[in-house]
Amino acid sequence: MNRVVVGAHYGLKDWLGQRITAVVMAVYTLIFAVGALSMGELNYENWRGLFAGGFMRFATFLFFASLMYHAWVGVRDIYMDYIKPTGVRVVLHAVTLLALIGYLGWAAQVLWRL
DSSP: OOOOOOSOSOHHHHHHHHHHHHHHHHHHHHHHHHHHHTTOSOOHHHHHHHTTSHHHHHHHHHHHHHHHHHHHHHHHHHHHHHOOSHHHHHHHHHHHHHHHHHHHHHHHHHHTTO
């Protein structure tokens, strides 16, 4: 007997994506904490020095990209589960996606302006 599976078929991919992005964010948090605690005095020069190398800028951007994807999957699932009118759901998806892309662009601008 063949089993008919219906649906969007993105459950495993998104589940795995959320786990991977959570690990990326946790590792970054540890790296950032070690870097911030090893700075000594918290002033602008030390803060700028922490981000002067390309590693912390890239790691921070990767953190924000992971955060945006993680948030997108979570919010999208909430919209799909609880917002029943299709038009409202599509508008919320579009607004959320545009906001998250904008936030990621803003993070990149801030990181490479330092």
